[in-house]
Amino acid sequence: YHPHSRTWEQLARGLYGMLIVEERQPLDFDLDLPLVIDDWRLTEQGAIHEPSFGAMMDKSHAGRLGNWVTVNGASGPMFKVPTNGLVRLRLANASNARVLRLKTGNLNGQVIALDGQPLTNPTTDDEVVALAPSQRVDIAVRAPSDPNTKLDLMVQGGDKDIAVATLQTSGPAMEKRDPPALPHNPLPSLSKLSDALQVELRMEGGAMGTMQEAKFNGKVLTIRELVRAGQAWAFNGVSGRTEDPLFRARRGQAVVVNMINDTAWPHAMHFHGHHVQVIEKNGKPVQNAPWRDTELMERGEKIKVAFPAENVGKWMLHCHMLEHQAAGMATWFEVA
């Protein structure tokens, strides 16, 4: 959770927290370990780099990338875990813009939930788990069976991987057993997509993009004028939030959003109030995709997501790379 005013600055200064909704019955883990990973842009003296807040360079490129990674506010922290214990890691990416690529092979773990939704089939074969800004992943890890053994949490870096945190076993060995299955959240089914409301969302702009102009505050501006107004991106030719929503859905109606990333950059498309399921990627049907509230879209990618509009209200839909959001990648929809 985080406040939603000047989000790009507030998050870069560390104003966020993790909300945990526990299962009705406690699950059979020996340790529940929430880990919030952040990517800070610091000065040589280790202070928040303030002159670059809102920089057009960041807005029009990859967003505010940092130079210092922390886990729960510390650099390279060590966490004690029970020897041979079952540990539930709850990882969240609180970075403004950095996509963290977790190398989980050494953890010998299972991905059991994404964005707070348990997976029907926990996966073990993921060597790299991409975690875009705002995304969460739960990993069930079996700690090593010897005490005082270390296990690093690795993130892919530019030329070498870095250990962002370390787990160290301690205490008597726990009993060996399989990770418990997570109870499922009640998600409505998506059986009738034939009647779904179809919405197109073309994402344009940014450096090395082809966008020539877009509407901003009701006026069509050239790309130069947009940049002078602090804008760099558009959804369906409109930069920033508008008076009218992208779409209005009836409560319970199925919605398909066809998202087209017509830019040279990845984006973390984040839905408020709903989880969505990818049903098509680059023209190919996708079966049984996990339910997520943030979909990472690589440059040029086309993704169709579907969801039942079940929560009444006005909801934002935006890129969670916060400088992109501030520079135009934001819209909203209404469920009534």
Ligand SMILES: [Cu+2]
């Ligand atoms: Cu973006």
